[in-house]
Amino acid sequence: MIKIRIDLAKNSYYIFLKNNIFNYVAKCHKKNYPGCRAIIITDNNVKKFYLTSFTNNLSKNNVKFNSYCVFPGEKSKSFHSLENLTDKIIKKGVNRNDVIYALGGGVIGDLAGFLSSILLRGIKFIQIPTTLLSQVDSSVGGKTAINTKIGKNLVGTFFQPSAVFIDPNTLITLPKKEFLAGYAEVVKYSIIDDKLFFNWLNKNSKDTFNLKSENIYKIITTCIKKKAKIVKLDEKEKKTRMLLNLGHTFAHALENELNYKVRHGEAVSVGILMAMKLSQKLGYAKKEDYYVLENHLKSSKLPIKLKQLSNNKNWQIKSIINKMQTDKKSYKGNIQFILCKGIGAAFIKKDIDTNLLKKTIEEFYI
Ligand SMILES: NC(=O)c1ccc[n+]([C@@H]2O[C@H](COP(=O)([O-])OP(=O)(O)OC[C@H]3O[C@@H](n4cnc5c(N)ncnc54)[C@H](O)[C@@H]3O)[C@@H](O)[C@H]2O)c1
Known part of the structure; x- marks a missing residue:
């Protein structure tokens, strides 16, 4: 088993990585939270594959549990489903010693995490991420949210x-498109500060997409260690x-424009390419960096154009930019961009000319 520590000023924790992890999770619960109930939040897809296996292991270890299910997808990250879920949990009975388990992808992690942080003014919360995106990114670092x-x-x-308990074997049942969406976040990590990792991804994508265990372990541990370092x-x-x-x-503006009917990771794929294009236009990155990135995303079958995110959307540049200005990273309407001085060299930049931004986005129309 691989164990990675997330070292924080307060509330440090471990990430455990192992195939077929449910029995280990149940044993840890019994040892660390004796007599406390496990409250499992999942979605209908994940329930089908993994809920019984998890709850059988809890029962074997005499852990009492309740499980709650939401619809799969971004729509569940809403006030409506938060309220529904909270009511159901409170009605069944919950106390501060209970532990909430998020069993699912980033949507479940963000929703269950937010709920845990406000239910009874905060109760313990454990992530069991089951998508590539949630295993390399969203389950680590403590950001929770609804839209x-x-x-x-x-x-x-x-x-x-x-x-956080990660079982890479859960990726076997993950639809290919969802795996790819997570892969966009993996590419993102390499663009931020690791050209060697990018080159490795580029060279090894065939084995990665065939879920070669060695590759999957390398990808998950590399990304988590990078995130751990930054979050610390x-x-x-x-x-x-x-x-x-x-x-x-x-990406967030594009997702909102499409009413969240697009995978987050697919929007991220176009988003990182837009960031590289803007960096190139500003003279920070070379054309070659842009083309290498574009080729890798394209050969990975990730979207690189707006029409690949939605065929029938009539994209309005003004509306996209307005959405970008309401993003959390903008300050008084001034958007804070993450740009790159090439692959593996990201930095923060404010005060980007709106016309240049418009021109950049327009290049992604066709
Ligand atoms: N908190 C953070 O730091 C952070 C970081 C990045 C992204 N996010 C959020 O994560 C969300 C996206 O997460 P996601 O891509 O995991 O999407 P998701 O949670 O919607 O999961 C994608 C789909 O895969 C299904 N699924 C999940 N695991 C499966 C499995 N093992 N087998 C079969 N099907 C499975 C789900 O039911 C869903 O239909 C977005 O809302 C994004 O904002 C959060």
Whole structure:
């Protein structure tokens, strides 16, 4: 088993990585939280594959549990489903010693994490991420959120989990498109500060997409260690942690424009390419960096154009830019961009000319 520590000023925790992990999770619960109930939040897809296996292991270890299920997808990151879920949990009975388990992808992690941070003024929370995206990114670092009509992730908290248990074998049942969406976040990590990792990803994508165990373990541990390092330096995203948002100011606006009917990771794929294009236009990155990145995303079958995110959307540049200005990273309407001085060299930049921004986005129309 691989064990990685997330070292924080307060509330440090471990990430455990192992195939077929449910029995280990149940044993840890019994040891660390004797007599406390496990409250499992999952979605209908994940329930089908993994809920029984998890609850059988809890029962075997005499752990009492309740489970709650939401619809799969971004729509569940809403006030409506938060309220529904909270009511159901409270009606069944919950106390501060109970532990909430988020069993699912980033949507479940963000929703269950937010709920845990406000239910009874905060109860313990453990992540069991089952998508590539949640295993390499969203389950680590303590950001929780739901969306509002105005924008993505606008209501949420910083609330660290007590532990994260990752079973890479769960990726076997993950639809290919979802795996790819997670892969976009993996590419993002390499663009931020690790050209060697990018080159390795580029060279090894065939084995990675065939889920070769060695590759999957390398990818998950590399990304988590990178995130751990950044979160340790800047848990509340005052500065350095913003680098992890590479491509996300674009991506969140695109997701909102499409009413969240697009995978987050697919929007991130177009978003990181837009960030590289803007960097190139400003003279920070070379054309070659842009083309190498574009080729890798394209050969990975990730979207690189707006029409690949939605065929029938009539994209309005003004509206996209307005959405970017309501993003959390913007300050008084001034958007804070994460740009790159080439692959592996991201940095934060304010005061970008709106016309240049428009021209950059327009290049992604066709
Ligand atoms: N908190 C953070 O730091 C952070 C970071 C990045 C992204 N996010 C958020 O994560 C969300 C996206 O997460 P996601 O890509 O995991 O999406 P998701 O949670 O919607 O999961 C994608 C789909 O895969 C299904 N699924 C999950 N695991 C499966 C499995 N093992 N087998 C079969 N099907 C499975 C789900 O039911 C869903 O239909 C977004 O809302 C994004 O904002 C949060």
